[in-house]
Amino acid sequence: MYVHQLKEWPNFTWDSSKISAKLGEVRHRQGKILGQMQALGFKLQEETMLQTLTLDVIKSSEIEGEILNHEQVRSSIAKRLGIDVAGTVTSDRNVEGVVEMMLDATQNYQNDLTTDRIFGWHGALFPTGRSGIYKIITGNWRKDIMQVTSGSMGKEIVHFEAPQPNVVAAEMQAFLTWLARRNEIDPVIKAAIAHLWFVTIHPFDDGNGRIARAITDMMLARADQSTQRFYSMSAQIQKERNEYYNILESTQKGDLNITEWLEWFLNCLYRSMENTGLTIEKTIDRSVFWDVNRDKSFNSRQTAMLQVLLDHFFGNLNVSKWAKMTKTSTDTALRDIKDLVGKDILVQEGAGRSTIYKLKIHH
DSSP states (O other): OOGGGSTTTTOOBOOHHHHHHHHHHHHHHHHHHHHHHHHHOHHHHHHHHHHHHHHHHHHHHHHTTOOOOHHHHHHHHHHHHTOOOSSOOOOOHHHHHHHHHHHHHHHTTTSOOOHHHHHHHHHHHOTTSEETTEEOOOSSOOOSOOEEEESSTTSOEEEEEOOOHHHHHHHHHHHHHHHHOOSSSOHHHHHHHHHHHHHHHOOSSSOHHHHHHHHHHHHHHHHHTOSOOOOOHHHHHHHTHHHHHHHHHHHHTSOSBOHHHHHHHHHHHHHHHHTHHHHHHHHHHHHHHHHHTTTSOOOHHHHHHHHHHHHTOOSOBOHHHHHHHHTOOHHHHHHHHHHHHHTTSEEEESOGGGOEEEEOOOO
């Protein structure tokens, strides 16, 4: 029996004494982050927010196995928020859709989530009306039975079965009505319940996880009373996705006491806030870099690659990697790199085939 089949569903209960201490820590950390950010000044706040939202969009899609282009996501968010960044690129329709949903959730967090609004999010996620090669219903509730399974065909393990299609509309109406109520419980706890409740209904053919995380971000923005996002719950869930799926499954197969789910959610959220310090460091490094090198000129390939190196590049950079990433010849790549070495931007290490290049960071 699944939690949604219980007679008292969806009257969730929890042990406040077990979660109050962690909730207090989360609230304290939230206030500390907002204070730190205000001390940074507008430009660095903007950069940190851009970094956080980019991470949020990319990691939320990654949980579903979809890898989005980092530069496209960053450019799309920057354009929509009016943030001036170097090296913007044109974004694909699927990138634009997920960015549109995430920004509507976080920038318009005060607005109620209505059926029409959530259908808009779903339509934006699947602009072609397909999930991969499969045609799906977009902008409407699912018409089929929905099971969460794993394992090979014929040997599937059913982890969860969502409510029957004929009750989805009524289930969602009850959920949206509850979501619209204000000031009854702490907004952080409400974010945790909203996430669990929505994924349990599983109202769409596809995209339920991404929409659940957008709803979570919307509720956390309400908790912060701010459109500015400086921590990414999706990035933390992606890091802890095995634990996430395990606690979700045990909660959906349990009773209506969701204390363990709330404990996991609050701990995950706290860890996501701890990572904000690293995001701020990266943002300061990037700001100092462009400030120190503001009088130097770069071509569009160099600008784009410097953004990548400052942002999220892992591994060693060599000529062939530069050529591949900028879609140019190795001769052009070598010229670009040598120019940056000459400008004291890149530092060469090693020789011959093992030559690699590293960015010179100024602190």
